[in-house]
Amino acid sequence: MTVRVLDYAGDGTYFLADPALELDGLRRDGPGSVLRGDADQLVAVALGRALEAPQSDGRRALDVIVAAPKAVSVLLATEPSDVARSVVALHERGVDAALRYLCDEGLGRRGSPGTPRAIGFTHGINRMLDPHLHTHVVLSLHDDRGAPLDARSVRAHGGAADALYLATLRDGLPDAARRASWVTSTGRMHVDGVDLGLLAATSTPRDRRGRIERSGTKSHPSTAAVRAHWDRALASFEPVECPLEAPARTGRLDEYGFAAALGEGLVARRQVVRAWATACRFGQGADEVLESVRLLAPVLTGSVRQPAVVLRDDAGVRVLGSRPLEPEALQSWLVGRDALDQHLAKGFSLGHVLNRRGATARERLSLARLDALIDTRARDRALQAPGEASHGRALS
Numbered sequence: 001m002t003v004r005v006l007d008y009a010g011d012g013t014y015f016l017a018d019p020a021l022e023l024d025g026l027r028r029d030g031p032g033s034v035l036r037g038d039a040d041q042l043v044a045v046a047l048g049r050a051l052e053a054p055q056s057d058g059r060r061a062l063d064v065i066v067a068a069p070k071a072v073s074v075l076l077a078t079e080p081s082d083v084a085r086s087v088v089a090l091h092e093r094g095v096d097a098a099l100r101y102l103c104d105e106g107l108g109r110r111g112s113p114g115t116p117r118a119i120g121f122t123h124g125i126n127r128m129l130d131p132h133l134h135t136h137v138v139l140s141l142h143d144d145r146g147a148p149l150d151a152r153s154v155r156a157h158g159g160a161a162d163a164l165y166l167a168t169l170r171d172g173l174p175d176a177a178r179r180a181s182w183v184t185s186t187g188r189m190h191v192d193g194v195d196l197g198l199l200a201a202t203s204t205p206r207d208r209r210g211r212i213e214r215s216g217t218k219s220h221p222s223t224a225a226v227r228a229h230w231d232r233a234l235a236s237f238e239p240v241e242c243p244l245e246a247p248a249r250t251g252r253l254d255e256y257g258f259a260a261a262l263g264e265g266l267v268a269r270r271q272v273v274r275a276w277a278t279a280c281r282f283g284q285g286a287d288e289v290l291e292s293v294r295l296l297a298p299v300l301t302g303s304v305r306q307p308a309v310v311l312r313d314d315a316g317v318r319v320l321g322s323r324p325l326e327p328e329a330l331q332s333w334l335v336g337r338d339a340l341d342q343h344l345a346k347g348f349s350l351g352h353v354l355n356r357r358g359a360t361a362r363e364r365l366s367l368a369r370l371d372a373l374i375d376t377r378a379r380d381r382a383l384q385a386p387g388e389a390s391h392g393r394a395l396s
Contacts, residue, residue: 106157170283
């Protein structure tokens with residue numbers, strides 16, 4: 001998970017004490033910024049307001065950690081400053097998308113008069129000084145009117161926020177870093193041209209159980225010290241040189257990935273958001289993801305659930321092809337899907353939609369009307385489109 005929701009019982013000193021010098025020149029402002037609440041307040045004041053009403057168990061806020069995948073973080077060390085600056089800006093855009101979703105849907109605050117307070121602190125290294133682009137979002141457990149917020153709901157929506165953040169990164173990397181990025185068959189986010197040996201050389205060691213081995217206390221090194229550490233890692237790593245071939249870009253949903261992420265049984269809107277964002281192999285903007293999910297599953301509001309098999313829609317995908325990612329095109333796909341339902345409601349066979357042999361004259365007439373609403377030639381072209389040329393350059 002790149003988005004984790006933890007309890008926070010501190011007083012904010014940890015965040016205020018870190019100047020994050022490793023990002024000097026790569027971010028617009030200082031390490032801290034007011035993300036929700038009074039943007040004109042000083043960060044220290046806003047943080048104090050967010051932490052001023054602790055719970056009975058000592059919790060003062062939530063620490064929502066949004067961390068870029070290592071393949072993105074390493075670009076801070078390998079790329080020129082203008083590219084690294086664009087990568088940081090893209091990360092911050094992804095953080096905003098994840099936070100907006102958590103505040104609007106995770107907290108159910110859409111249309112609420114109260115505003116939750118959120119202060120973000122963006123850092124570029126871990127304790128081992130390796131590239132680790134991440135933001136701590138201190139999210140208050142009460143809004144600016146004093147009303148309590150539901151931490152359990154935020155945690156429940158964490159997976160969807162995580163998928164939205166990653167989809168935003170994949171969508172924006174071609175512009176930010178001139179590199180394509182996609183989800184591999186194993187579910188890992190790959191950045192074109194980033195060598196696996198470099199990822200290993202700039203990753204914190206883990207023990208046999210996969211747990212991070214932490215050593216020493218938190219330090220605040222100078223910009224020069226961090227850059228020297230990165231330069232040594234770049235000079236000494238052994239390239240693996242195992243390039244991955246980018247899959248075809250069709251502008252359509254990875255239906256197999258969508259079904260796998262969706263799972264079985266009854267699902268809520270947040271699970272559909274997570275599955276859709278994950279199945280956008282090359283990414284999609286958060287607003288487009290949420291609009292696509294609204295079109296696909298308009299009944300999913302509040303506590304409503306829907307069978308995953310209905311949303312998977314094997315019959316519709318089999319006839320109309322994979323669903324388009326772009327909301328307007330998806331709307332046209334859904335018009336065709338409604339026409340298919342009307343055709344089948346007359347008692348006609350789904351098999352004859354795919355193979356007209358044996359269809360009656362009355363059925364053929366209905367099929368002709370169905371064809372008028374479904375551009376099968378455009379569908380076939382989309383399914384057979386060749387992969388687009390990669391933006392990438394090798395890092396080795």
